[in-house]
Amino acid sequence: MKFLKSCPVILLAVLGLLLPGAVSSALAAEKTVVIGFTASRTGKLNVEGMRQINGLNLWVEQVNKAGGVKLPDGTQVKFVAKDYDDESKKERVQELYTKLISTDKADFLISPYSSGLADAAAVIAQQYNKIMITTGAASDSTYKKGYTLVYQAYTPASRYLTGALDLLGKLDPSAKKVAIVHEKDKFSTDVVNALKAYGETKGYQIALFEGYDSGTTDFAPFINKIPPGVDAIMGGGHFADTTTFAKQLYEKKVKTKMIALLVAPPEPKFAELGEACISVIGSSQWEPLAKY
Structure with missing residues (x-):
């Protein structure tokens, strides 16, 4: 819409x-x-x-x-x-x-x-x-x-998640470690490459930068690589894989200050995850209250 x-x-x-x-x-x-x-x-x-x-x-x-x-x-x-x-x-x-x-x-x-x-x-x-x-x-x-x-x-893909890093820095200036797990497709790769570069210019440590194949349903191998103590987990891809990734992060009780993922969070159907979707954020395109 x-x-x-x-x-x-x-x-x-x-x-x-x-x-x-x-x-x-x-x-x-x-x-x-x-x-x-x-x-x-x-x-x-x-x-x-x-x-x-x-x-x-x-x-x-x-x-x-x-x-x-x-x-x-x-x-x-x-x-x-x-x-x-x-x-x-x-x-x-x-x-x-x-x-x-x-x-x-x-x-x-x-x-x-x-x-x-x-x-x-x-x-x-x-x-x-x-x-x-x-x-x-x-x-x-x-x-x-x-x-x-x-x-x-x-919005260009290169700007999809950079705002999430800005928000993280504003909410918690002490946050420094970010894990990025993403779908290895054209769009998601453009997003996370820009996110990684932007994060490094802001002084963030990219603790994990890992891609998964389109159609992946088992994210355990990637979740297990996320180091303890990361301040944020970012990435994802499209609706199906991102939804499954968010669900499995919740099931494995991964603790982090922020989860920012692509495509799925703004979709109403994402709410069907129940507690697994609480506090998971995503980018929006246009906001009626924006003053520009």
Whole structure:
């Protein structure tokens, strides 16, 4: 649902590129814009993928019900969303984005969820000269490849957990030891590499820096490596693995001042962990009370 907060501003900018001087004000008309995307209805990213589908469809429903988006020339734009299930697989993404452009005639694209899948879709968007808004991908490396039509809505991955270190230092200036355990995928790796570098500049000792394969369900080998007395445990990856990691930290009674993990904590379903999720924090994208 995070996409809803930034969507109006981004969409107006995109429409300005798609429909320059669509009609004169005297001939103002209604136009339908097709938004094309894939999302993970199935596979390991299905929780995150369904949130993206629900958020975008809600936005389309609300905007169309309100009459659409009115452009400066008077054109009233309404939206239709066309999506396919990418099954959380990169190999499906490029095939389906090509279909969205060639067969479904999408006017512009929304990225799949996850940096790995979005990276695959970006190639097709650039190849077919289509604007793509990445609403579920944050890896910095995607935006360093020279793409000119890919626009990021999320916080860059390199900033996802640095704020947690700032918070730790503010709450406990004596805290110095941090353990980092993370999924070895594109997004999570970008996050923790930046976190480690930032922590070292702030004088933190990175007591453990360990990655696990995507799909891992047994975190005991990694938890057992966490040195006693660490002030914070940070990392994780996506919803399924991060949730399991948090649960097993609780079951093994790991004691630390802060646990800051990726993706899962802001998700309402994370609360199903019960006591295991208490005091586990995660990053948010937009805050209504922020003064900027």
